Amino acid sequence: MDITVNILLTIATAATPLLIAAIGELVVERSGVLNLGVEGMMIMGAVGGFGAGYLTGSPWIGLLAAIALGAVFSLLFAVMTLSLATNQVATGLSLTLLGLGLSGMMGTSFVGQPGARLPNLDIPGLTAIPVIGRLLFGQDPIFYISIALTAAVMWFLFKTRTGLTLRSIGDSHTSAHALGIQVIRYRYLAVIFGGACAGLAGGHLSLVYTPQWVENMTAGRGWIALALVVFASWRPWRVLAGAYIFGAVWIGQLHAQAFGIPVPSQLLSSLPYLATIVVLVLISRNKRLTMMNTPASLGQPFVPDR
């Protein structure tokens, strides 16, 4: 029983950064913007979170720094694609490349240093309940944030007027603009929200998952988060499900390596990436359904005419 609980806990830890980054990107894409810089913003959050936690000794300050750095970094993307109407695919790629380089540079002195870890929740009495105690009341704080965030985004997108407006912008920015909606302003806020989420996801990696700084420690998670959004057909609860499936794949291959299964460890390590491809194939196969789900103005630059 204890083993099962432990495995479930590690799956949740692996799924949390994917979930947060994907939920952020989902809001961005719902507004009609494709930000391929998730990996870059995430790694900036990871290095910023670790650095601030390490220098101040407080993982909480690290957490805030991770969010702030992700948001600030995404602002670069927003200025480029929204104010200067640059190609979103290319700009997102350059954000990722810049983030990987900058974080490597900023993190040079952090390599090999012991980091500060965010403490797990511990509620006297509740956490000690067998089995469900640790699952419900004994996880790291970002886990609870990730669940709350998913619920909040669901409510925001589908139950509020602002959410409806945001979705309408994603489906047709020209119509939204004609109705007097401030398309660019909404998109700025969405992109910054996505950046903050990606930063938080990176912070989870360097403050909870492995409390240390390793170069390129995001290891493609930002890209998997992007794939999760497609997999989820732009629906928050499906992102939640997808993130946990991928968390399970990630943890499963680690456990398989630890058990010494007679399969090359590299093959096991490549499973999350191969699984991403398989999942994308399965979900995109139906062209009509995909077209129906995809925000119609996704990735198209918008320049208000006047």
Place this chain on the structure above:
Amino acid sequence: MMRLELVKRPQRSMLFSALSPFIAFMLTIIAGAILFALLGVNPLKAFQIYFLEPVSQVWQLHELAIKAAPLILIGVGLSVCYRANIWNIGAEGQFILGGIVGSSIPVLFPQFEGPLVLPLMLLFGMVGGAAYAAIPALLKTRFNTNEILTSLMLVYVAQLFLDWLVRGPWRDPKGFNFPQTIQFNDSAILPELMPASGRANWGFVFALVAAVLVWILMSRMLKGFEVRVLGSSPRAGRFAGFGINRMVFFAFMLSGALAGLAGISEVSGAIGQLQPVISPGYGFAAIIVAFLGRLNPLGIVAAGLVLALTYLGGEAVQSALGISDKVARVFQGMLLFFVLGCDTLIHYRIRLIGFAAPKLESAPKLEEAR
């Protein structure tokens, strides 16, 4: 609040089309100066070490050519993809597969020598890269899968595959357990161009030839026209009878073959054996090369040399000033940012609107109208 406003130009500005890479380069220099100052280094001294010292001697120009060759080869291929609005960002993986498949000859048949070895290796490298690039093309055309994500995922798979090969079945049995294959025999080594003055090899010639050939393809042949039409207006392309699916395969496999050629040239030229890591991110840096070169093969040759210089400069400041060589990645990233930003000037004029801009022309709010 102050904001930018874009005003569409009646036609694309030829002036900015030519100037934008240079403006972008200047902006990168300025941002780089700020970066160096923040790191506590005199920017002028840093730039001297970064941009001038790596190219101050003849043998160093050879090193520049070695670094530029894969960047140009891959960048030229990617430019065809991007012109066609097809997003292959997995060139790094195709580079690796080219290196692996090409190396299979000297690794598996070390006894096989003679003038036939090298051409076969190069051919195998191109086939390996093209075949690996065909996977995202197949998934896109057959299953409608996003090629950006699949081609990128395949990079990680390729890296792990290479890692497995050199630690497992292809490891040199007499190599003291180092994760590497045997040293290639002499006929599997790409010859140097001018051994008297430096290490540069035939890879650089391949790059120049590829650039010229692709330039001819794009500007003088029907296929190039097809690429551009499908890229700028898929609908018009369909009416003209150009097949989108065929184009996806063409663009992916052409760029894959060139990336594969770059991979095997790097392995048999600069390295001489397979190792766990054979590329310092050439496949990704080549994306920057493609854009910096305006997606024009001849511009890409120049851009490839610039990016190669950023690699060498990064190594130089690391050894001279103790700054991480990651500074090269930062320069490359900034360069791409500024190029993309400056490209806006080709199609738009930028107007700055002051703080209290009167909102005379703004449409009535939805709420007010109701």
